[in-house]
Amino acid sequence: MRSDPASSSGFTLLEVVVALAVVTLGIIAAFNLIVQISTGSLQMKERTIAGWIASNEITRLRLSGEFPEVSQFDGDVEFAGETYRWRATVSETGVEELRRIDMDVSYVDNPDIVIGRSTGFIAPAPPPRLGGSNWTAAADSGPGAAESLNDQVDEVEDGDTQPQTPDTDGSGREDNR
Template sequence: MTPRRPRGFTLLETLVALAILAIALSAAFRAMGVTTQSSGELRERLIGDWVAENRLAELRATGAWPNPGTNEGTADQAGRSYRWREEVKNTANPLFRRVDVAVFGPDSGDHAIARLSGYVARPLQ
């Protein structure tokens, strides 16, 4: 009768399996972290777009005729405060002005999270 071989895994096989599992899990957690970070940045950019659109809509709705130059201000959106900077420029048509709005997030420093350009028309008299 031949001796029976014990069933089961050796210690070395178990350690190799655990090492492979640890590497796979760390890669999965890293991927989840990157996805979460990307989602937060996308949210900030979307809110920045809303702030810029609101600023252009406000200029159009009030019939404002801003002077050429740079204007700055803040806007509250989604429970946070965002800075905006608009550059007003003359156009070839004296009845229109170009407005370039840049929006800066609470944590973005001087890096704009959104930019939008639009035109305002001089109110007819």
């Protein structure tokens, strides 16, 4: 006995093809989302590393003690297993004795594409203080107000664990901190 084809239950070929098309579109969308997320996290990692490199190089310039001329210079640095190229552009700020440093970071293989940029400012190092290491701590400039820090260190070395500080509030007694 044959059953009536109109009353049979099941999917037609057209319904199966449409269902497969919908599932395929969903899989493609999910795959594209995964690719975008991984690309975004890679770019975020690159920008973070480039920011660290730029900050390190600006700090290195500040600590060198040299006041850079208005110029442009570059260098290579290895960081996190990759070699990067940084390019510093030193420019005037309009404020005397203050320079702006724009630091661009890129890969050595592709120096035209900047992956990170940072800006800093640099001023000349202050002149060294006179008097060597004999520093003084004073609450006011009156006679006898300054007590040598070297004397305080000697007191601590002699067993007095509380260095004395000068009278700062005018009460006539020394403050113990």
